[in-house]
Amino acid sequence: MSSTISDTISEQPRPLPLPLPLPREKKCPFGPAPEATEIRAQSRVVKVTCPTGIDAWLVTRYADVREVMGDPQRFSNHSGQAGHVLANMPPDSPVYEGDFFRMDGPDHIRFRRVFAPAVSTLKRIELFRPMVQRTVDGLLDGLADAKEPIDLHEQFAKPLTTAVIAELLDVPLADRALFHRVAEALFSGKTDVDDLAAARFPLFEYVQDLVVTRRTKPGEDALSVLVTRGQDAEIPFSDIELIKMAAGLLVAGYDTTASLITYGTLALLDSPEQYALLHENPALVPTAVEEIVRLLGVGAGLLRVATVDTEIGGTPVAAGEYVVVAIQAANHDPAEFADPEHLDITRKHNAHIGFGHGPHQCVGQQIARLELSTALATLARRVPSLRLAVPLGDIEFKTETSVAGPVSLPVTWDEVLPAR
Numbered sequence: 001m002s003s004t005i006s007d008t009i010s011e012q013p014r015p016l017p018l019p020l021p022l023p024r025e026k027k028c029p030f031g032p033a034p035e036a037t038e039i040r041a042q043s044r045v046v047k048v049t050c051p052t053g054i055d056a057w058l059v060t061r062y063a064d065v066r067e068v069m070g071d072p073q074r075f076s077n078h079s080g081q082a083g084h085v086l087a088n089m090p091p092d093s094p095v096y097e098g099d100f101f102r103m104d105g106p107d108h109i110r111f112r113r114v115f116a117p118a119v120s121t122l123k124r125i126e127l128f129r130p131m132v133q134r135t136v137d138g139l140l141d142g143l144a145d146a147k148e149p150i151d152l153h154e155q156f157a158k159p160l161t162t163a164v165i166a167e168l169l170d171v172p173l174a175d176r177a178l179f180h181r182v183a184e185a186l187f188s189g190k191t192d193v194d195d196l197a198a199a200r201f202p203l204f205e206y207v208q209d210l211v212v213t214r215r216t217k218p219g220e221d222a223l224s225v226l227v228t229r230g231q232d233a234e235i236p237f238s239d240i241e242l243i244k245m246a247a248g249l250l251v252a253g254y255d256t257t258a259s260l261i262t263y264g265t266l267a268l269l270d271s272p273e274q275y276a277l278l279h280e281n282p283a284l285v286p287t288a289v290e291e292i293v294r295l296l297g298v299g300a301g302l303l304r305v306a307t308v309d310t311e312i313g314g315t316p317v318a319a320g321e322y323v324v325v326a327i328q329a330a331n332h333d334p335a336e337f338a339d340p341e342h343l344d345i346t347r348k349h350n351a352h353i354g355f356g357h358g359p360h361q362c363v364g365q366q367i368a369r370l371e372l373s374t375a376l377a378t379l380a381r382r383v384p385s386l387r388l389a390v391p392l393g394d395i396e397f398k399t400e401t402s403v404a405g406p407v408s409l410p411v412t413w414d415e416v417l418p419a420r
């Protein structure tokens with residue numbers, strides 16, 4: 001496989017037909033796909049054919065990825081995001097009202113100004129901290145007496161992130177199936193436009209009712225903040241815009257974080273000395289979280305489109321051409337990170353781009369950090385004997401989805417210590 005890629009790169013400009021996301025290696029499941037590593041080492045930018053049939057420039061080096069993501073004047077989000085690389089979604093479809101993740105410049109900033117007070121202020125995060133800790137402790141208490149190995153993904157990570165998102169927007173936990181369905185459709189490589197629309201429609205209807213209620217009776221939750229700030233904005237937000245923002249939070253916030261909690265725990269258990277270090281030294285939790293986001297990141301590339309004739313790393317890129325940025329390959333670039341394939345929870349220099357970079361970087365990153373740090377710190381403190389219940393080689397990983405991670409994580413332990 002590797003010699004084929006090297007040969008093809010040297011014969012460029014013939015586009016390389018690549019399955020995206022590139023499957024991660026089973027033998028070493030924590031790094032980017034070997035093809036991405038090889039492309040990064042060989043050539044700064046290569047033309048690839050995405051599964052959707054579109055040709056795009058694949059960018060894998062850290063400096064180049066940051067340049068593309070940080071320069072919306074040259075690289076627009078209009079083409080869409082991961083779904084438009086992976087799935088059967090035309091990247092040149094119109095940008096509809098409220099599609100903030102496909103907007104640039106002032107149109108996009110208008111949305112971010114309302115998102116910020118709703119989800120990313122320090123006050124909001126601090127308000128959330130006790131609830132997240134209570135949920136993590138409650139889940140562990142419930143599992144403590146399990147006689148058989150448990151699936152950490154299904155029984156711990158998913159219920160935690162679902163509860164947090166439900167609390168954030170103050171929606172009943174019982175309605176979670178609605179947003180799970182959309183998240184699955186959005187992040188799956190098998191979804192086409194019609195599937196996604198069919199999954200989204202009931203969610204939009206549901207969120208519409210929530211928006212109408214919050215307009216008349218606002219509470220303290222993030223959705224109420226979106227609605228009231230949106231009403232008072234210079235250009236007031238329409239119901240459709242608010243619905244898409246709320247639905248965006250419901251969908252973007254749960255699968256990504258759940259997968260990284262599971263995947264991060266697996267990486268720690270595969271390096272037991274790092275897990276033991278976290279148990280002995282809880283002050284390392286913040287750097288451990290950043291390291292896990294860097295090492296494992298999100299799976300698929302994100303899509304951009306060049307707005308002008310330009311170049312990336314010396315390669316000319318014409319206006320209208322697509323660009324796929326490979327975040328995880330960039331986060332493993334040895335030009336930026338020492339010993340990048342190695343999990344080092346004490347890593348000091350770690351300017352990773354696992355939450356993106358530039359104007360579209362993750363609005364939920366502080367919430368994700370809170371969930372990851374509470375989950376990992378509590379596991380390390382209360383379950384020091386946590387270990388895999390099957391060999392690493394038996395763990396199945398998600399494929400054809402833009403959010404990477406194990407399908408399930410069977411774990412076991414000797415004892416769960418009481419909560420503090």
Ligand code: HEM
Binds near residue numbers: 254260298302353361
């Ligand atoms: C560990 C978990 C997470 C990871 C790795 C992650 C990663 C990302 C990345 C890489 C982007 C940039 C997309 C781009 O540039 O096109 C992004 C955007 C976004 N994320 Fe996250 N995310 C996580 C958790 C969350 C959570 C918890 C929420 C909500 C509460 C959230 C909401 C969003 C939204 C709404 C956007 C779109 C922002 C925009 O287009 O302006 N994410 N995320």
